[in-house]
Amino acid sequence: MTPPATQTAGPGSWFRPLLTILLLGLSVWWLALVALRLGLEPRTDDAGNVVLDEFQRTKDILLVVLPLTTTALGYWFGAQGKTEAEAKAVEAEKEATQANAALTAVVDSSSVPHLLTQARKNYPQAFEKR
Structure with a gap:
């Protein structure tokens, strides 16, 4: 088994964290603005109708x-x-790919004629398509 491959940064690797930071920053800013205005009483007009309800806007x-x-x-x-x-x-x-190449090398270097045909006949499950 080979050691795990090291991951390299792709051309767009900066986009995902930047987008996340922007969205989280916007959310925190927006929630701070809402928290500052949450306790205000609803504004009503002269007829008593609610014109501006901060609780409803917060929701x-x-x-x-x-x-x-x-x-x-x-x-x-x-x-x-x-x-x-x-x-x-x-x-x-x-x-x-490496295992396939090693198997091909073993089969090709064998002195037994038609080794692959014999293997297919004896072990058909190993040659099934998945």
């Missing part, structure tokens, strides 16, 4: 901010797992 803002925050975090952690899985897949593909 509406949270309906926008929280999905943005969870999307940023979910994207960050989901993409990180994808990168690791892709690196492992590349390593497994390299190992399979």
Whole structure:
């Protein structure tokens, strides 16, 4: 088994953390603004109708901010797992190629004629397509 491959930074490796930091910064800023205005009483007009209700606006803002925050975090952690899985897949593909090359070398260097045909006949499950 070969040692794990080191991961190199791709051309867009700066984009994911930057996007996450921007979205989280926007969320914190927005929540701070909401917290400053949360305790204000609703404004009413002369007829007693509510013109501006800070609690309602706060709820509406949270309906926008929280999905943005969870999307940023979910994207960050989901993409990180994808990168690791892709690196492992590349390593497994390299190992399979090396094993195939070694098997081909053994079969080609054998003095037994039609060794591959005999192996296919004796072990058909090893030659099945997956």
